[in-house]
Amino acid sequence: MNSPLKVELGRRYHFSASHRLHSPQLSEEENCRVFGKCNNPYGHGHNYVVEVSMSGDIDPATGMIANLADLDSFVERHVLEEFDHKSLNEDAPAFRAKVPTTENLCIEIFQRLKSFHKAKLERIRVEETGNNSFEYAGDSLEGNQP
Amino acid sequence: MVLLTRKIEFSASHRYHNPNLSAEENRRIFGKCNNPHGHGHNYTLQVTIEGEPDPVTGMVLDLKELKEILESEVMQRMDHRHLNYEVAELAGQIPTCENIARVIWQLLEPKITQGRLHRVRLYESPDLFADCYRNVANGAGKS
Numbered sequence: 001m002n003s004p005l006k007v008e009l010g011r012r013y014h015f016s017a018s019h020r021l022h023s024p025q026l027s028e029e030e031n032c033r034v035f036g037k038c039n040n041p042y043g044h045g046h047n048y049v050v051e052v053s054m055s056g057d058i059d060p061a062t063g064m065i066a067n068l069a070d071l072d073s074f075v076e077r078h079v080l081e082e083f084d085h086k087s088l089n090e091d092a093p094a095f096r097a098k099v100p101t102t103e104n105l106c107i108e109i110f111q112r113l114k115s116f117h118k119a120k121l122e123r124i125r126v127e128e129t130g131n132n133s134f135e136y137a138g139d140s141l142e143g144n145q146p
Numbered sequence: 147m148v149l150l151t152r153k154i155e156f157s158a159s160h161r162y163h164n165p166n167l168s169a170e171e172n173r174r175i176f177g178k179c180n181n182p183h184g185h186g187h188n189y190t191l192q193v194t195i196e197g198e199p200d201p202v203t204g205m206v207l208d209l210k211e212l213k214e215i216l217e218s219e220v221m222q223r224m225d226h227r228h229l230n231y232e233v234a235e236l237a238g239q240i241p242t243c244e245n246i247a248r249v250i251w252q253l254l255e256p257k258i259t260q261g262r263l264h265r266v267r268l269y270e271s272p273d274l275f276a277d278c279y280r281n282v283a284n285g286a287g288k289s
Contacts, residue, residue, distance in 0.1 A: 005251060006281040007244050012273040053277070058248070061164055062175055063240025068274070069177065 008055045008122055009065045013075055015084035018045035019100040022089075043087065048102075049127040050079060050109055054119035066119040078112045102128040106136040114138065149264055150206045151194045154216050156225035159186035160241040163230075184228065189246075190269040191220060193254065197261025207260035219253045243268055243276040251278040 020043035021035040031039045038044070052075060056065040082092060088100035094108045110124045123137035161184035162176035172180045179185070193216065197206040223233055229241035235253065239245045247268040255263045269275040 004281055005248055006279045006283070007248055008277040008279075009244060010267075010275040010277060058242075058244050060239075061166070063162070063242035063245045065244055065276075067175065 003057070006055060007058055007065060008053045009071075009119065010051060010053050011068070011071060011075075013050045013052070013080060014047065015050070015080050016045060016047050017083050017086050017088050018043045019088040019095075020044070021099055021101060023099050043089065046128050048083075048105075050075075051125040051127070052113060053122040053125075054116070055122050056119040066116075070118055071116065074116050075113065079109055082112075102126050102132065102134045103136075106134045110136045110138060147196050148199055148206055149194050149196050150209075150212075150261070151192050152209060152212050152216065153190060153192050154220065155188060155190050156221055157186060157188050158224050158227050158229050159184045160229040161185070162240050162242065164240060184230070187270050189224075191216070191250065192265075192267040192269075193250075193263070194265040194267070195258060195261040196264035200260075207258070211260070212258075215254065215257045219257060220250060223253075243270045243274060247276040247278040 019038075020040070021038040022031050023034075026034065052071070054066055054071065058065055086092060088095050088105065092100070092108075095104070098104050106124050106126045109126065110121065113124065114121045121138070123135055125133055125135045127133040161181070162179040163172055164175075167175070193212070195206055195212065199206055223235075224246075227233060229236055229246065233241075233249075235249045236245065239249075247266050250268065251263065251266045254266065264279070266278040267275055268278075
């Protein structure tokens with residue numbers, strides 16, 4: 001990219017899911033102390049917002065970094081279908097062995113979207129509530145090039 | 147370094163249409179954004195300036211001055227306008243969020259004399275936006 005300016009496309013997606021923060025490596029008391037009410041036995045849910053940032057050259061023919069319909073269907077298939085109206089603990093294989101904190105969810109979504117080949121994934125930001133959000137931009141060694 | 151952000155809102159209409167493509171291609175690529183008579187949005191623009199606070203005033207730049215720059219460069223050009231027909235800087239470009247953000251950067255950058263432009267973020271709707279930065283990767287950020 002030789003342009004003096006860098007342009008990114010940002011798109012927000014919404015899904016709702018339940019989770020419970022619980023680590024089998026910790027005792028009952030420790031789980032309770034570390035996770036507080038997020039450790040309540042039957043879980044709870046959030047309306048999550050996933051903010052996806054993609055960079056790339058603007059195609060002069062379309063004015064776009066990536067066609068939104070392509071990005072939307074990719075995110076639908078790789079993220080929303082997987083997580084929307086599901087239990088992250090019970091339904092998502094990624095969280096069989098990992099606590100479904102929004103930090104881990106952010107990394108998981110990044111891994112799922114980095115293979116979008118029409119633009120470069122810059123970062124994922126997940127809002128768990130209006131007051132808590134998490135960002136992940138990949139590890140520098142990961143080479144998340146399109 | 148401190149970042150300072152000011153937000154403004156404007157409303158404008160646009161249409162995505164490339165005259166070099168066939169009617170079918172335009173429809174396929176742009177979908178309902180290609181509807182012949184256009185449509186509109188309430189845009190939200192966030193302009194972020196970077197700099198050191200002046201030791202006397204405590205300000206990176208006078209917000210009143212930034213407000214005036216945004217009024218003359220953005221509001222007067224784009225608010226309640228049709229972006230395809232009434233904004234000379236967008237002539238020949240599809241008025242996507244990406245292109246509008248880039249044009250706004252190019253309009254503002256030379257006008258900011260205290261601090262310097264850090265980011266232009268333009269929301270077309272709450273779920274779609276574009277960010278424009280100086281491209282640090284090719285050394286353009288090292289001035």
